[in-house]
Amino acid sequence: MSTGHQHRRPPFEPRSAFSPVAFHYSLLPFRFTKLDESRYVLTNFSGDYFVTERAVLVGLVKKTLTPDSSAYVELKSRHFLIDSHNAVALQLLATQYRTKQQPLSEFTGLHMFVPTLRCDNSCFYCQASRKPSTAEGFDMTESVADRGVDFMFRSPSTVLKLEFQGGEPLLNFGILRHIVERTRALSLLNGRLVNIVICSNLSFLSDEILDFCENHEVNLSTSLDGPRKLHNLNRPNVDFDSYERTCAGITRIRERLGVQRVSALVTTTRYSLNQPNEIVDEYVKQGLVSMFLRPINPYGFASRVGTPTSYSTVEWLDFYKKALDYIIHLNLKGVRLREEYTALLLRRILTPFGTGFVDLQSPAGIGISAVLFNHDGGVYPSDEARMLAEMGDRRFCLGNLLTDSYENMMLSDVLLDSLSETMTETVPNCVDCGFQPYCGADPIRHYRLQGDIVGYKPKSEFCQRHMGLFRHLIGLLERQDESTEVLMRWLN
Amino acid sequence: MLLTDKTSARWDGNPFVVRVSTDPDRPEPLRAKEALLLSPTCQTASPGFRAYLNSTDLRLQSSKPEAPVIPLPSSLSYLVDGDIVQIRPLTGDLRVIYRKGSRHNSVIVTRECNNYCLMCSQPPNETDTESASLLWDSIPLMDIDTPGLIFSGGEPSLLGQRFIELIRRAKSFLPHTALHILSNGRLFKYLNFAKDIADVHHPDIVIGIPLYSDVSHEHDEIVQAEGAFDDTVRGILNLARCGVAVELRIVITSMNSASLKRFARFVARNFPFCCNVAFMGLEPVGFAKTNIKSLWVDPVDYESGLNSALCLLEAHNIPASIYNHQLCTLRRDLWRFARQSISDWKNVFLDACQPCAVKHECCGLFSSAAEMHSRAIKTIPA
Numbered sequence: 001m002s003t004g005h006q007h008r009r010p011p012f013e014p015r016s017a018f019s020p021v022a023f024h025y026s027l028l029p030f031r032f033t034k035l036d037e038s039r040y041v042l043t044n045f046s047g048d049y050f051v052t053e054r055a056v057l058v059g060l061v062k063k064t065l066t067p068d069s070s071a072y073v074e075l076k077s078r079h080f081l082i083d084s085h086n087a088v089a090l091q092l093l094a095t096q097y098r099t100k101q102q103p104l105s106e107f108t109g110l111h112m113f114v115p116t117l118r119c120d121n122s123c124f125y126c127q128a129s130r131k132p133s134t135a136e137g138f139d140m141t142e143s144v145a146d147r148g149v150d151f152m153f154r155s156p157s158t159v160l161k162l163e164f165q166g167g168e169p170l171l172n173f174g175i176l177r178h179i180v181e182r183t184r185a186l187s188l189l190n191g192r193l194v195n196i197v198i199c200s201n202l203s204f205l206s207d208e209i210l211d212f213c214e215n216h217e218v219n220l221s222t223s224l225d226g227p228r229k230l231h232n233l234n235r236p237n238v239d240f241d242s243y244e245r246t247c248a249g250i251t252r253i254r255e256r257l258g259v260q261r262v263s264a265l266v267t268t269t270r271y272s273l274n275q276p277n278e279i280v281d282e283y284v285k286q287g288l289v290s291m292f293l294r295p296i297n298p299y300g301f302a303s304r305v306g307t308p309t310s311y312s313t314v315e316w317l318d319f320y321k322k323a324l325d326y327i328i329h330l331n332l333k334g335v336r337l338r339e340e341y342t343a344l345l346l347r348r349i350l351t352p353f354g355t356g357f358v359d360l361q362s363p364a365g366i367g368i369s370a371v372l373f374n375h376d377g378g379v380y381p382s383d384e385a386r387m388l389a390e391m392g393d394r395r396f397c398l399g400n401l402l403t404d405s406y407e408n409m410m411l412s413d414v415l416l417d418s419l420s421e422t423m424t425e426t427v428p429n430c431v432d433c434g435f436q437p438y439c440g441a442d443p444i445r446h447y448r449l450q451g452d453i454v455g456y457k458p459k460s461e462f463c464q465r466h467m468g469l470f471r472h473l474i475g476l477l478e479r480q481d482e483s484t485e486v487l488m489r490w491l492n
Numbered sequence: 493m494l495l496t497d498k499t500s501a502r503w504d505g506n507p508f509v510v511r512v513s514t515d516p517d518r519p520e521p522l523r524a525k526e527a528l529l530l531s532p533t534c535q536t537a538s539p540g541f542r543a544y545l546n547s548t549d550l551r552l553q554s555s556k557p558e559a560p561v562i563p564l565p566s567s568l569s570y571l572v573d574g575d576i577v578q579i580r581p582l583t584g585d586l587r588v589i590y591r592k593g594s595r596h597n598s599v600i601v602t603r604e605c606n607n608y609c610l611m612c613s614q615p616p617n618e619t620d621t622e623s624a625s626l627l628w629d630s631i632p633l634m635d636i637d638t639p640g641l642i643f644s645g646g647e648p649s650l651l652g653q654r655f656i657e658l659i660r661r662a663k664s665f666l667p668h669t670a671l672h673i674l675s676n677g678r679l680f681k682y683l684n685f686a687k688d689i690a691d692v693h694h695p696d697i698v699i700g701i702p703l704y705s706d707v708s709h710e711h712d713e714i715v716q717a718e719g720a721f722d723d724t725v726r727g728i729l730n731l732a733r734c735g736v737a738v739e740l741r742i743v744i745t746s747m748n749s750a751s752l753k754r755f756a757r758f759v760a761r762n763f764p765f766c767c768n769v770a771f772m773g774l775e776p777v778g779f780a781k782t783n784i785k786s787l788w789v790d791p792v793d794y795e796s797g798l799n800s801a802l803c804l805l806e807a808h809n810i811p812a813s814i815y816n817h818q819l820c821t822l823r824r825d826l827w828r829f830a831r832q833s834i835s836d837w838k839n840v841f842l843d844a845c846q847p848c849a850v851k852h853e854c855c856g857l858f859s860s861a862a863e864m865h866s867r868a869i870k871t872i873p874a
Contacts, residue, residue, distance in 0.1 A: 086708035
């Protein structure tokens, strides 16, 4: 005990000494959108949200909420309002916003190579306009490949992702091997982490390729559309055994490389819509722990008129909700399986962290999140831009690896204009949308479907689909039941 | 177990610290900072020690030494070689400030504080001119293999640069010791001060910062200081920005027990970088004892909210733990978060605990909580 110094005596100040003065608060920036018949969702620019009744929203704006109401405290905790007691909310919001936008400072992470446009499958929904296995003139040369790798290492990103697209990349394994070996050598030299993925139908998987994947830490991603009949219908090959080949490939990778080394995605066709549970069951049967449900993209063969690919966004959302319900049901029974797009959206809704997914960025992810090198050296700011070029519209081509410099391509008007004109913070409708912090700009899709990089959102299927997804997921989160707990586990 | 007691010896002199030695043949250069513990096995007051602690009634066999001989109260008879004791000659106060064999060494940096928390277990003094200098002298006396050391208060950061120098001293003399600093973080609202800590480059340092609510008026009421929430939040952000590890500590009382999930959500969005979130049971001493009627809430009455809060943090990959909660007051799902958090010297178990199958994993109770504890305390059968 110190000598001569008495403790300061209580009493303590009562609660009233610390209570905010009623009705004296300021609003911080937020947007709101109707969630369902009775509720609204409010979001601030860092992505925190609050779901409430209309009366509370009106009370908030008219400043009639009292400090002792739970809505007041919730809204204060989530930085929707600020009162005389507290000015630090702005700093917290700024920190969250910086955190969310952090991927921008990394610049381009994903680099896609198309080693060949040839493929042995002839999917009617092919978005890449594939060429037959024996066609000539659609393979990447070594000089194109080398320049692509050099281009990739120009990106300042600390983590790079190298992804092989097609065609079927394994049909040109020689150049693929060359690219991987060169990348691994340069990544050691540059001190970069490079994650490598081959997107393949696995038809041509061999022991040699598996050894190669093991030695160079290469992961595989494949397409599995559902049970045999559906898969073979969607993804036919000459022998009508693409399902057997893909499943055999998945099994070999799981056994040889490990269960985490292969992932798969589902492309939804009209035939898929009425069998969500069967598709999910197929993933469980193959022992996969993740799946990615995606709608058909309006490029390549998928855009041909009169194909069986067409269905409405409402129909796809209905399919997605049924599949998700079933996946959650399986999780509650102890099955480990997650839907990756849902997990990605949940991270955007619930965490302060940004995600690098190309389609959901503002400014758009084209070029600054991803870039693609076509077999002929063409450089595109996204896979979709390349698909568009294969259909004859080269508007978004940034140049060619063989003739153009990094600076000229990455600073080209077509890229910079597309980025600056489509930011969701400023474009009509998005600017007022409660889901703006979770969504993103997709200029190439809007250009393809509506002839304009901004697009007219009330008629945009991208907008309709994502509004539907956000509404559904926030609704599930607000249920605060066991399915909410399953979704929370998908955050990490 | 008592850490302080009085001795009958009195003389004129300033307070000082000594390391306890049981070796009468101690190398002479070390003796000036040590007190020789006289016992039935060591009755020779060999010369040169700063003081002699006499745990026996025996008369000394040797001639009376020049340094003071201090009768050691039996309550402190547990002292062993390597422990550190503070002696106040004017009043006869003895205070054990470091025990070599303990894993819970907590030292007071200052007793002054800029908060005045309703549940403070260590009520502050208006002024404290000596804690820091005694700590300054103690650090070099501590065992170099000490696994962990807690800097506590009061509010350590009130010492300003002196506080930074104490951290540097801990790093210099105790390079392998994890340093845990309990600070309300308010003064780290000055970025340069946060930078000063980072610039020490202590290899293993965590600042444990109490945050009692996610909204300013609730936190400010609990710490009885307007503006404290804003200061603390700025401090947390500044420390994180400088790369200093931050732990958040929330003491659960009736004033915040209903909003634990809301608190966790706030932490996940605003402080995802924190290295631990500790949910702490009340220690009913000091002001907590004064205010116990308005603060007390039985853990079983907030168990559901606590569960939601921990699950939420776990989903966000933020480490979290529960301190000072007996396992029988927690659902089994939560046991993995529970830590044996109560310092050994004030840790007790009740009669019901003795046959309990999980006693060895349980934190037990604060000795001060023997009377004031959850109604759920019971024996868990094997």
